[in-house]
Amino acid sequence: MILKTFGWSLAVTALGLAFAAWQWGWEAFGIVLILCVLEISLSFDNAVVNAGILKKMNAFWQRIFLTLGILVAVFGMRLVFPVVIVAISAEVGPVEAVRLALDEPGRYEDLVTDAHPAIAAFGGMFLLMIFLDFVFEDRDIKWLAWLERPLARLGKVDMLSVCVALAALLITATTFAAQAHVSTGHADRSATVLLSGIAGLITYLVVGGLSGYFEDRLEDEEEHEHAEEEKARAEGRPVSVAALAGKAAFFLFLYLEVLDASFSFDGVIGAFAITNHIFWMALGLGIGAMYVRSLTVYLVRQGTLDDYVYLEHGAHYAIGALAGILLVTVQHQIDEIVTGLIGVVLIAASFLSSVRRNRALAAADPEGPQGAGDDPRDTASDSKAEVTSGA
Template identity: 85%
Template structure:
């Protein structure tokens, strides 16, 4: 299972590190390795959240996520995205931006730093909406019940998540954006932060709305198909397989995953400049890390980990909320990538340990909940096993 899921990641790691050492020497080897670890540590919560979405898709779309999706993640966000930032900021063409990255890495880094307030506002608002939509929903399973119960009651208010996100954006624009951190010191980026933050909010609403719309419609159709499949299975004496999303619903969920991955990538791309200005070293290191995040996502789905450890998704969303806050704060203040990565790791580790304790308590009490959870996990694993 491990080799099957992580095989491509191991191969890309070996080839990428070997190429870096052959082309640029051992310094490049070490930096690429460090960047890979940085990307994995910053994006573990991304994998957990991705798994929660990916498990709804059928085997075909899971394969698309691992093939086309990884091309978008590696070449789009880790290589093209920094170039696009520079091209827009400096008002130059993509070719000239690449030339700056190779011939004038200092100027290249300054341009990316100047674009950071806009990037942080866009990504921060997108991630904040993900966190708010999760925490304001009334869920059967609650991790921090003392906090989640009252928030779930408040979540019954229409558009509360959007209102809270806009309040956070306004507060950010009136505080951090007035003294935003740029290459020359500090500057007033209030208008930029407001515009980018609204763009991030709109992106979430459009992509999330479309994916939810098609998911709901096709789930109704597939529920009917599933009932027919159950009847045929019982008549033939076969086990019933769970139905996973396909077609338009899966396409928009795939699009949602890509935008989500892009938002998670902002901190990794920006943080990489603290280690190196070399665009190709950056692309190699972050690309290797992105491969492991993709493989880890599929591993969590195939193993049914989210069904076994029910608080993991909660921990990942709390980490998303922390990352959203950090992105908004970094508009003015610099925060170490070590702190950013550790916050996510600590929250997910805490949710994992809480899940383990919950499972032990259920098994010790011998309740039906434990048996039902195992049966549900086995049923969902049938869908993922074909990926």
């Protein structure tokens, strides 16, 4: 199972590192390897969240996610995106931007630094909305119940997540953006941050709304299909909703791509702290992206999210932390190691809590399935399990 899922990632790693060493030497080999590890550490929470969405798709769309999706992720975000932001900010053509990256790496890095406030605002708002919509939703299973229960009650207020996100954007624009970090020192980027943040919010609402709409339509149609199949067996006529299912999966796929792009912002920007070479950057981050995609599929096929029910919670808290970090980096530089460690710690904590929960369930019902059923913290008879699993 592991070799089948991660086989392409391992092959690409071997070829990529060998090519880097052959084409540019051992320095490039080391930098590409570091960038690969950086991308995996920063995007592990991305894999967990993606798995929660991907498990709703069939095997065909999972393959599309690993093939066409990886082309978008690697070439779109890891190679084309840095060139595009430089081209826009410097008001030059893409070819000239590539020339700057190859011949004037210092100037290229300055241009990317100048574009960072806009990138951070867009990505930060998109990720913040994902986090807020998660914590404001009332869920049967709660990880940090002392926090999630009151937030779920607040979530009954219409459009609360949008209001909170806009308030965060306003604070960022009037504080951090007023002294945004650029290559020449500090400058007022309030208008840029406001516009980019609103664009990120609109992108989330449009893409997430469309995917949610078609997902709901698909669920309704599946219920209708189940009833029709019972009737069709007697009449001998087939029932198919393939067109609707394809449309729903397509918009979920788009949502996954935008989500992956938003997670890529910190990795791409953080990579400039290691190298200005766009081909080294694309190679290292691209290899890391392959592992993130493979890990997403592995989590889905192994049913890991069903067994370790708090992983999704930990991933969304990591998203919230990353969103806050992106907004703070409009003015202040934060080491990418800190960013990666926050996500790793939250994911690890949620995993350990899931393990303790499964042990508590097994102790309460030795013959019952582990990792399934109701959360022990939600039953009065399992108060001890609540303390154990909610740490």
